Amino acid sequence: MDNKTFFRDKVIVITGASSGIGRDAALAFSQFGSKTVLVSRKEEKLNYVKDEIQSKGGEALVIKADISSFDDTLKIARDTILKWGRVDILIACAGKYVQDITGELDIQSYQDSMALNFFGTLNVIKSLLPGMKQQGRGHIVIINSLDAKKGIIGDAPYVSAKAALDGFGDVLRQEMKPFNINVTSVYPGRVDTPMIENLEVPVISRKISPGKVVNAIIKGIKRNRATVTVPSLFSFVGILNYLMPRFMDWSYKVFKLEGKPVSKS
Numbered sequence: 001m002d003n004k005t006f007f008r009d010k011v012i013v014i015t016g017a018s019s020g021i022g023r024d025a026a027l028a029f030s031q032f033g034s035k036t037v038l039v040s041r042k043e044e045k046l047n048y049v050k051d052e053i054q055s056k057g058g059e060a061l062v063i064k065a066d067i068s069s070f071d072d073t074l075k076i077a078r079d080t081i082l083k084w085g086r087v088d089i090l091i092a093c094a095g096k097y098v099q100d101i102t103g104e105l106d107i108q109s110y111q112d113s114m115a116l117n118f119f120g121t122l123n124v125i126k127s128l129l130p131g132m133k134q135q136g137r138g139h140i141v142i143i144n145s146l147d148a149k150k151g152i153i154g155d156a157p158y159v160s161a162k163a164a165l166d167g168f169g170d171v172l173r174q175e176m177k178p179f180n181i182n183v184t185s186v187y188p189g190r191v192d193t194p195m196i197e198n199l200e201v202p203v204i205s206r207k208i209s210p211g212k213v214v215n216a217i218i219k220g221i222k223r224n225r226a227t228v229t230v231p232s233l234f235s236f237v238g239i240l241n242y243l244m245p246r247f248m249d250w251s252y253k254v255f256k257l258e259g260k261p262v263s264k265s
């Protein structure tokens with residue numbers, strides 16, 4: 001089935017729609033005739049995305065919400081149901097790259113990362129699940145990271161939250177099956193978005209375009225994949241790290257996969 005037939009009239013909630021992968025996803029789905037719900041904290045940026053969607057004949061609803069607050073996420077469920085009566089697909093994309101390069105276990109950085117990357121994603125899912133259960137169908141896409149499969153030096157707060165999300169997604173997929181709600185976890189490598197604009201990375205983990213991740217999301221939904229890794233070449237990372245963690249530590253070190261701050265010259 002082509003994308004327009006598959007996604008036409010689907011109500012798709014996208015968190016993190018003001019920037020990067022979420023923004024590109026909103027633009028792509030609206031071109032297929034989906035009704036997109038754009039969620040993030042910065043209303044002005046969301047309105048730019050909405051204008052772009054509407055200028056191409058698409059439909060969008062803007063909801064300003066901080067997903068680290070459960071009360072805010074209840075607003076997402078309420079306003080979407082009021083406008084379109086249902087939620088067919090959730091793309092849980094909002095997230096933040098939080099490092100602790102001090103190596104001193106800066107607890108605050110872990111709390112910040114968990115509050116958004118883990119609990120924020122949970123909040124959104126919890127607020128939308130009752131509606132999906134009631135209608136007897138739905139699809140939840142969790143935008144995770146390859147970092148959940150192999151930790152990178154300096155990234156422990158981000159890696160920890162994404163690894164927690166990895167476990168959560170794995171259980172949620174099994175628990176939601178009887179309710180006819182599909183769950184897909186997506187694991188991108190490095191992506192060229194504002195999130196890591198200050199990070200220079202080696203060629204082996206060069207940044208892919210957000211559009212490439214969006215294409216992987218689209219295929220993942222249509223084929224109801226449990227997991228999607230993009231680029232797909234990196235699908236082996238988790239298995240190799242399980243079987244040969246010290247070899248993977250060595251490779252990440254040799255290839256300098258942690259990257260370095262963009263040099264300002």
Ligand SMILES: NC(=O)c1ccc[n+]([C@@H]2O[C@H](COP(=O)([O-])OP(=O)(O)OC[C@H]3O[C@@H](n4cnc5c(N)ncnc54)[C@H](OP(=O)(O)O)[C@@H]3O)[C@@H](O)[C@H]2O)c1
Nearest residue numbers: 016018019020021040041042066067094095190191193195
């Ligand atoms: N870029 C990469 O290399 C990469 C790699 C693997 C996975 N990912 C994952 O992909 C997802 C999207 O990241 P991106 O690269 O597209 O980053 P991005 O361009 O920085 O976008 C992040 C989005 O999250 C939103 N957001 C941040 N905090 C929020 C909050 N408290 N409540 C609601 N929305 C919030 C931001 O909007 P506001 O500022 O308007 O709130 C923005 O729309 C993230 O989950 C990230 O972990 C990214």
